Amino acid sequence: MSQPRLRVLSLGAGLQSSAIVLLAAGGEIxxxxxxxxxxxxxxxHSVYRQLDRLTGIAAAAGMQVVHEVVLRPRTRRTPGDAPGCGPFTCPHPTEPVDPDPPEPADVGTAAAGREVA
Known part of the structure; x- marks a missing residue:
């Protein structure tokens, strides 16, 4: 089997892709x-902070991170929109998107026996 010519990581700055960056930077993969x-x-904001952290780690290991803004919608569906109504095809009224939404508190934590949304 031939070696890949270009190794590209789709980086979302979440758990899985962050782990891949750390493993590659540490020489594990x-x-x-x-x-x-x-x-x-x-x-x-937490995603952008994580992205900055991962970019530095990757750069120190000789790997490049490209940050490209591909979509910035101006509106989103409201809770009353019809089922199947897409964010860009919905004929119903829309509301402006908050460009600086508050960060959720205690993401991923819950008392024993309770589900985390």
Whole structure:
């Protein structure tokens, strides 16, 4: 089997892709040539902080991270929109998207026996 000519990581800055960056930077897996963060422009601040951290780690290990804004919608569906109504095809009224939404508190934590949304 031939070796890949270009190793590209789709970087979302979440748990899985962050782990891949750390494993590659630590030499546990083969390094990638480039990681691409396709940014909607509406990520929580915590995602951008993690992206900055991962970019530095990847750069120190000789791997490039490309941060590209690919979509920045201006409106989103409201809770009363009809089923199947898409964010860009909905004929119903829309509301402006908050460009700086508050970060959720205690993400991923819950008391024993309770589900985490």
């Amino acid at each position: 083969a390094p990638f040539d480039v990681a691409v963060f396709a940014d909607t422009g509406w990520e929580p």
